[in-house]
Amino acid sequence: MENNEQKKVVLSLIQPTGTPTLGNYLGAFKNWKSMAQEYDCLFGAADLHSITVRTAPADLRKRTIDLFAILLAMGLDPEKNIIFCQSHVSAHAQLGWILDCYTQFGEASRMTQFKDKSAKHADNVNLGLFTYPTLMAADILLYNADYVPIGADQKQHLELTRDIANRFNGLYGDFFKVPEPFIGKAGARVMSLQEPEKKMSKSDTNQKSFILVTEDPNVIVKKIKSAVTDSEAAVYYSENKPGVSNLMDIYSACTGKSYEAITDEFAGKGYGDFKAAVAEAVVEELRPLQEEYHRLVKDKAYLEECAKLGAEKASRIADRTVRKCMKKVGFWQY
Ligand code: ATP
Ligand code: MG
Numbered sequence: 001m002e003n004n005e006q007k008k009v010v011l012s013l014i015q016p017t018g019t020p021t022l023g024n025y026l027g028a029f030k031n032w033k034s035m036a037q038e039y040d041c042l043f044g045a046a047d048l049h050s051i052t053v054r055t056a057p058a059d060l061r062k063r064t065i066d067l068f069a070i071l072l073a074m075g076l077d078p079e080k081n082i083i084f085c086q087s088h089v090s091a092h093a094q095l096g097w098i099l100d101c102y103t104q105f106g107e108a109s110r111m112t113q114f115k116d117k118s119a120k121h122a123d124n125v126n127l128g129l130f131t132y133p134t135l136m137a138a139d140i141l142l143y144n145a146d147y148v149p150i151g152a153d154q155k156q157h158l159e160l161t162r163d164i165a166n167r168f169n170g171l172y173g174d175f176f177k178v179p180e181p182f183i184g185k186a187g188a189r190v191m192s193l194q195e196p197e198k199k200m201s202k203s204d205t206n207q208k209s210f211i212l213v214t215e216d217p218n219v220i221v222k223k224i225k226s227a228v229t230d231s232e233a234a235v236y237y238s239e240n241k242p243g244v245s246n247l248m249d250i251y252s253a254c255t256g257k258s259y260e261a262i263t264d265e266f267a268g269k270g271y272g273d274f275k276a277a278v279a280e281a282v283v284e285e286l287r288p289l290q291e292e293y294h295r296l297v298k299d300k301a302y303l304e305e306c307a308k309l310g311a312e313k314a315s316r317i318a319d320r321t322v323r324k325c326m327k328k329v330g331f332w333q334y
Contacts, residue, residue: 007038007246008040009039009040009042009143009177010042010148010149011042011143012032012042013043014028014067015045015049016050017050017062017063017202018067019067019212019213019215020070020191020212021200021201021202022200022211022212022286023151023201024201024202024213025152025189025285026250027151027184027188028150030184031184032076033074035149035272036076036077036081040144040261042084042314044071044082044083044085044170044314045071045084045085046139047060047064047087048087048096048138049135049170052128052129053203054121054124061205065300065303066244066297068303069297070214070293070311071073071083072296072303073289073292074255074289074292076111078309082313084310086139086306088310088314089311089318090315091315091322092138093135094322095142096131096137098325099137099219100131100134100135102164102167102171107163110156112156113132113153114129114132114252115238133161134164134260136157136161137157137160138259139163139278141177142317144176144316146179147180147208148180148181148182149183150181150182151199152189153199154181155177155181155188158181161179165177165178173328189249191246192206192244192317193208193224193226193228193239193243194228194229196227196246210224213290214284220279221276223280224275224278227246228241229244235248235266235271236263237259244274250278250282251277254285255281256285261277265277
């Protein structure tokens, strides 16, 4: 018998800044799917976060709906878990503001994502980009999440969330659950296919740097074929071979094969054979998701119904947390 009260809570969101990539899939989605069996899970589209980068309104809307369809296409169950859209739950912005006031300027300044993204979008270094981690802390703390499955790139933000929660608890007595990161082994950090020293990002302007989870199989094959490697033509894992090592990570995450097994498999063969095998493994890995996505994305009424259900379930928990938090801080309540 399942005992719901004993189940740990898991939360993870993804920004609709573009179609999710293979990095998001291997670094986040694959963990979400296995965790959904075991825990009380909340997964969703972090659309409030995504306006830190300028987006046309129609694109934002389309990307959010697409992302929602992808989450359902992965097999996440909207009845069993909470699948929702961040902007549908007003408590995120409310708690985000409160946590801004419990976070130091110096702490936020140390976040590498802020440094990276402000360099990348030098014409729009807005305050939202800077306070991104406090909104992320609110996302997590609203639901008393025990575990947050993230890629290695979000580790620093989760550390900050823990610091903010501990600080608040220190001031007002134990209130927030201090969350633990959950970083899967395989595919924790998928790198760009063109600049393998940088992580693969869906907001990258170079289309050849990433593989989208909904990408046409022919395009996947082409992009992997043109992935940057090196001139040695030997498949083994090494810091000095970031391109090949990245492809090995991807291949390993899709097939479960170890680095040694992969090196043996391609001994005496060139990168052509290796890349073809990686591409085939990726296409096969994504096939079920793609089929279901194409079916679901046409059913707007069903997607809206699921979004409404998710928002109601999430708001019930989040509104309560905000109300209790505001009482702790000393806001007048009637
Ligand atoms: P953006 O470029 O807009 O920041 P992103 O690809 O980094 O997009 P996010 O929405 O920021 O995606 O992150 C969603 C989840 O995917 C997070 O848990 C993050 O850690 C994970 N993730 C993102 N990129 C990678 C990657 N290259 N490898 C593994 N996990 C990743
Ligand atoms: Mg990111």
